[in-house]
Amino acid sequence: MTTNDTESWLRAYAPAPDAPIRLVCLPHAGGSASFWRPVATALSPKVDVVAVQYPGRQDRRHEPFVDDLHELARRVHDVLAALEDRPTALFGHSMGATLAFEVAQLMEPHRPAVHLFVSGRRAPSVQRDESMHLRDDDALLAEMRAMDGTDSALLQDEEIMRMALPVVRNDYRAAETYTWTPGEPLSCPVTALVGDDDPKAAVPEVEAWARHSSGPFAMEVVSGGHFALVDHSDRVLELVTGALEQS
Template sequence: MTAASVPNASSRTGVEGRRARRTDSPWIRRWSDGAVARLTLICLPHAGGSASFYRSWAALLPPEVELLGVQYPGREDRFEDPMIDSMGELVTALAEGLVPLLDRPYALFGHSMGSAIAWELAHELDRRGAPGPRRLFASGRAAPGTAVVADVHRQGDDVLRAELQRLGGTSREVLDDPGLRALILGTVRNDYRLIETYRPAQRPPLHCPIHVLTGSTDPELGEERSRDRAGGWADLTTARTEVRTFPGDHFYLTPQRREVVATVLRRMDPSLTTGGHTWPSTP
């Protein structure tokens, strides 16, 4: 008989059980115990990215918000896990790992490839009867079905390397190191294959607000910059769509980290950015 089924079981046992369940998925990385959190922010990385891309955000969040970073297989501490290059397979596995963690209101934040995964994930969770996100933050990519796709994953390493240099976010020192470059290009090629072969199905619109975040000089959005900053996302929800443009390129999130996190907090709950909160911050 589990503690949850015993009427007089201590609250401490229940809390410890919830904490245990919140740490046993290989898909999720946490940087706090989330003991007093009342909201959850689930962050999905870009192609070639890992959960640690969002680690610095943890110090900018108040205790009321628990940060969960998604760790795709084939990188960092999941280096030996086979990579997944199919959107359907990835979202199915990720949803299985996330469902037990959706015990409080949550938002999804996806950057670049991660924004498409976030959209697919919201629909997969709905299909399973799980709670839906209160908000979806789509960063650095036009909406599924409207984003321009190429065939970079079929090209040689020189083309792939040039693509990384075009978008920024990968240091020249890393790309100049043969060993590191081989590791990075293998992961990036796999993720590009996923997103470039991805063809979204026709789905009903979501019912949560979508917040579109972009860099002012992001080359990934191409002609969308001059035509529609929302990049087609407004058609994917019955709720409102908001667009916020930050100075910077495709990886504007790094230099604009504080303002991006503050924007996310304001949209999740305005009280999180008003007086009365003190918490550590990173330099």
Template structure:
């Protein structure tokens, strides 16, 4: 069901007392959170951000700026009322969720929690320019991060699928690689939980601890086994952590 241009739901959870807005990783769509939504039923209603340029928004112009994405997300979330809201973002989605939290709190909203996963803290910048590279380089990056690199092979074997997938990946990598945090810290009052996996090639445990400087609220770190996309293999365990923080 489409709640708005930007938000999607997969399960009604009509009796839910809390809403969790989820932000997809680079190249991802709202549907990456379908399994997490099912795990959090019926106590939490999950809404997933649908970025332009993918799935049912394939024809919409993509946005390659984190702040612009966060502004649009904050507007969509702010138009809702009556139910406490928490935010969850993985990888690029963590940064968008963070900037959305800043925008919401700046507008006077009270957030229940911010959960960020698999992502360096906002002041930690990337010195890569993968978005400027070849399609081959993009595919190699996806293979590096995938739980099963063979699953990405279809992008090499079927160019027509690569033509559909890679533009969103390139767009989002540009958003991530050109993002720079601006402002003072702490800049949030809501509790923040960081989720990280033990073998994530994009971020270390020491790096994610840097998220603590961004909030005056409670801060905690949860470590899971696996690689960058550990969430796909440990959805139930992640759901338990999320539920313990926001319910």
């Protein structure tokens, strides 16, 4: 793993080189590393926040997509394996939550994560029959607007939205074709966040995350939909800070 590999995959928007812990953040389907910029700014310098940039978007737009979460997890893990200077926690939203879990599984034998934060995503063991990635462009655009995870001005720009469709379709394919392989549970604490009106993650489906770790489990239910963590960012930051201080 070279410096260029690390710089390609990880974004540090508010570097905190003296922080005692690192928080690795993984974006949702169609998302990019910049989604986590406010978290990095808010937690620095106490926490060194780095966000993962998936291939095929923004400055990596010329690279091939990865449409398999197990493969994507292996690649992210290889990058993180080169960063062994401090304990590492993981925070993923939506598809990123499943990916964070898979990365944590790979970390477990040698250098376990100290905490796993998951948001807006059902537990890996809970399956849904979803096929949005097979729908036509108009259906996918409607889905993007319904989730409302994109800047409102961009949602009104048809050309920009259609330019984003290949990224979104790829990520939906990765999330919807993911299958969980049963195995030993994680050892780290897990904190789950969910909006009470999230169409992608019902509260009982999120509660099932408790089965995936032998460590403590906590769940926070807030008002809102799939991107409720944005609307309740102060509360989310409070939960993350408290949990990492214990770690």
